[in-house]
Amino acid sequence: MLLALLLQVTSFQALAVRSLGTSAPPDHPEHGRLVYKGNLAKAVLGVRFFSYSTSVFNLFMVPYIMLKTGIGFDSLLIQAAFYGLIGFFTFVTPVTLHVLTKGYVIRLYYKEEMDTYTAITYNAILTEKVTVFQQKDVKIPDITKMFTTFYAKTKSMLVNPLLFQNPEDFNRLMGYDKSLYFDFEEEKENSESK
Secondary structure, eight states: OHHHHHHHHHHHHHHHHHHHHTSOOOEETTTEEEEEEOTTHHHHHHHHHHHHHHHHHHHHHHHHHHHHHOOOOSOHHHHHHHHHHHHIIIIIHHHHHHHHHTTBOSEEEEETTTTEEEEEEEOTTSOEEEEEEEGGGEEOOSSOBTTBSEEETTEEEBOOGGGBSSHHHHHHHHTTTSOOOOOHHHHHHHHHHO
8 A cells, every 4th residue: 555655745746857858948028948958057057166166275374374373384485385376276267167168158147039148157256147149140250169069159159969958959059950052153254263
């Protein structure tokens, strides 16, 4: 009896979770239809927040610890190395994380009426930044870059093609839905003129 009840509850929970995962994407009144949602948004925000908080902690605690403990170095070289190491982790790590993750797209919306995309990313102070662009503004890099899928108005954007709710949306964004047209006469004239 208890096992049957447990199985019913478990199957009901699975049904509820499954129905949540297959629901239609929500619309945003200003930005349009949600076409992409990044699965690393919370991880990126968490890592960057942790890095910022440890940097602030270092800025306030290191001088206090140095004064209270009386730790001092006689050698100027050792002092420079010590403060350089602390400065590296205090300043360079958050800046590096920002540079690496500033183009990570949290959400991407498409507004059909205006044929515009709206990409939501995090800025330097961890608030959401909105970038509005059209498909004609999308440039695909000639050489694959580690943290760039495409450029939108010269801003690098990183998306995972597998996370688009509809693959056709990714194809439209990247321009893969357009037919390729080669004008061989024009190519021939260009090669002859050179």
